[in-house]
Every structure is written in C-alpha cells, then in structure tokens.
Amino acid sequence: MPVSATAATTATDAATDAAVCAPLPVLGRDVLVPLVTGGEVEYAALDIAASAPALQRVWDDVAAYAPYYGSVHRGAGYLSQLSTDLFENSRAAVAGFLGCREGDQVVFTRSTTDSLNLLAAVLPADTRVFVFETEHHASLLPWEQRADVEVTYLDAPRTPRQAVDTLERALAEREPYRNALVCVTGASNVTGELWPVRELAAAAHAHGARIVLDAAQLAPHHPVDIAELDVDWAAFSGHKLYAPFGAGVLAGRADWLQAAEPYLAGGGASRTVARRADGGVDVDWHTTAARHEAGSPNVIGVYAIAAACKALTEAGFESLVAREQRLVERVRAGLAEVPEVTVLSLFGDDAPRVGVLSFVVEGWNSSHFAAALSAEYGIGVRDGLFCAHPLVRTLLGAASEAPGACGAPEGAPGERSLNAIRVSFGAGTPDEHVDRFVQAVKELVTQGARWSYRTEDGRCVPDTAA
Secondary structure, three states: OOOOHHHHHHHHHHOOOOOOOOOOOEOOOOOEEEOOOOOEEEOEEOEOOOOOOOEHHHHHHHHHHHHHOOOOOOOOOHHHHHHHHHHHHHHHHHHHHOOOOOOOEEEEEOOHHHHHHHHHHHOOOOEEEEEEOOOOHHHHOHHHHOOOOEEEEEOOOOOHHHHHHHHHHHHHOOOOOOEEEEEEEOEOOOOOEEOOHHHHHHHHHHOOOEEEEEOOOOOOOOOOOHHHHOOOEEEEEHHHOOOOOOOEEEEEOOHHHHHOOOOOOOOOOEEEEEEOOOOOEEEEEOOOHHHHOOOOOOHHHHHHHHHHHHHHHHHOHHHHHHHHHHHHHHHHHHHHOOOOEEEOOOOOOOOOEOOEEEEEEOOOOHHHHHHHHHHHHOEEOEEEOOOOHHHHHHHHOOOOOOOOOOOOOOOOOOOOOOOEEEEEOOOOOOHHHHHHHHHHHHHHHHHOOOOOEEEEOOEEEEOOOO
C-alpha cells in the first residue's frame, strides 16, 4: 500500500463526518484581485504545490519574535542567547514533527533542493544512486553533479507494486558499488499520488541500500514519520509547509554527514582553526548538524518551519487530511463531468493522493487556459511541466509535439497538449475556491474565453488592447 494509504482511507470515511475541520487561517485569504472583464474577486490561491501561503499562526509567531532577533551561536548578549535557544528548540521541534530516531540529525538548509544537493555532496565515492524518472528535478538532478557517483534512472512505474519490483530488480544488479542510495518522492508534485515509501524502504534495506524521501509535497498534507517509514533521510521545504521564509530541512542518519567534508566551508561549521608552520591552516570541523550549516543561519526561516510544524500538529492531521480528501473528491468529480478534461495519473483514478491534480483540456493551449482562469476568474493555478519534465512528458506522450500559439489550440482537437495545468490546495483552502475553480473550468470549456490573449515572453497574457 502507498505511504499514508491507511490515513487516506480513514480520511475518506471521516470526510462524511460533520466534524471535519474548517480551513486554517492563512495570509492572503481576503486579497481582492482585478478581473479583465471588470470588478474584483477574492483571489483563489490554487498553486500551493509551488509555494503555500503563510499560516496566520506562523506569521504571528515570527512577528512576536522579530524584535528579539539576534545572532545565533555567536554572541553573549541576551538577544543572541535567546535567538540561539529559539534556533535549537526549533531543531528539536522539527525532529519531533518528523519522528526522528535517536542519533538522527536535523540539518537546516535553504530548501528541498538544497537538502538533496547536500546529501549528494556527502555521498561516499563508491555510491550508486537509484532514482525514478518521475521525480521532481530537485531529487532527479543533484546526483549528476558527482563524477564519482553512478546514477541509474528507473522508468516510470504504472502501479505501486511495479515501483517496488522495478527497484528490487535494479538493486539486485548494483554491483560492484559498495554503497547504494534510493531517492523517492512521498507524493508526486504532478499527480499528487502517494508512493509506496514503506515498501520501497524495505526493498532498499533488504539489498543493503539506503533511501532518502523527498517529502516536499507529502509533509504539508500528511504526517511524515521517519522511524515508521524506515527511511534513512527526509527532506522538505518551509515554503511548501506554510512557512515561506527561505529555509529547508534534511533530517536523518548522521554517519555520512559526519564523515564528509562540510557542504560549505566557513564560520559555524568549524570548532577550531589554527595556522600551521607551513603557512596553511588546520581545521577541526563540527560533527553535529552545524558541520553543514556554515554562515549565519536563517533563524527566521527555521523558526517559521517549527511554528508551522506545531500549528499543523495542534490542528490535528487526521482532521486536515479528512477535509483535504473531501476537496480532492469534489475537484475530481467536477472535472469528470467535463469530457474534454483528462486528469493525469500514474497509478490510476483510485490511487490515494494529496491535494495536487494535473490535467489537460482538449483543444486548449495550457498557458491560455491558465491565463484565462487568472484573468477572468481570479484563480491562480500553474501550467507547464512543473520541474518534472520526464514525468509530465511520459504522462502526456507528447515529447515530440510543438506547442500551439496563445489563444489557439495546441494542434487539432483531440491531440494531446505539450504542457499541463496543475491545481493544488491544502489546509488553508476554502471550499468556495475549489468550487469556483470547477465552475470556471466548465464555463471555459463550454463557452470559451471572454477575453483576447497574446504571447509575451513565452507566456499567455490578456491583450490589454482588446
């Protein structure tokens, strides 16, 4: 079963219960945006898979701390000591949120991308990395930066069982590499589908390999427990966890992190530095998480992540998951009523998923459709390949096709689109926003756009001369 499949089933049952929680307060909930057709409307932020709005609770916590901001690990003054305590308490809070094991380290980074590049940098030289082509570029590309590491890309599976079988076959042929690492997403940033993380971890460990979980899309929607999933590391970003202040996390086993040279050399990563007689320097590097946190740390971003972890935990993930699954079913049911819409999927319509869905509309340029949703309905979605080019092209079967012009179909009716449209929502999304989205899709398909659009810098935009 995919990760959190039990929670997804429970959520589906609970979604019928009247006790499903209300959306969590987020910044921007009441922002009004202009429409090209005249007037204003409350903005429907349905692109949270890219960046989620800040939880009001996170913003309030950060604002309360801001007057006390000071240097971390570097000062004897009161504000510096307070900030240092806040920083390290945030590390403990994140460790608890992720269910870290004794001995695990929580390293603060800039983002999921930075976290996985850090892990790539500390891999032993004789490591072979296995990664599915379905990954986001953040977890697909970092391993290529190491000339002394072998990377094996695995074809997109069409069932969770096929994913496990594919990995097991590949791992069985990993020789002569002594070390092996598997990288897998928890929830796809394209389809929202949950991956069988526990089973993949079991397969990796059975073959003596380690596994890192890209939890960027999973952590904002479901509990992530490193010990329960039995993964070696997990990575995620604050800006997807309702804490948009430029910080990320890599959490998990400490040995490879301690054995490698620091990811960045500089202050904070070193315990002592001394000149040698030959004119060089000797450095004693930290063996704690500080080894890979050189420079002044982003205490605001780190505290924001900890505040988001606390807010989501206190809100109750069971209720949050239940409500989100109800929204998923409403969107899926609404799109199913439009024959021209095709929802993209690897594992099939019944696969458990988070609040992320991608689709194409027959006869429409995806950029044109997304632009019309924004300009005419005040709805923000995303179009394109979502930094997961191999996966989207596999799903579309359109690698050799050329996109059509803005305002014109991409090829003849019935042909596949080169790009897709993604709608994503979560803990702060009001019911009305997803209902407006579904209604807007139906109107655009049946009635067409009410405005003219043109191409500007490669994107569709309303034609202001219209």
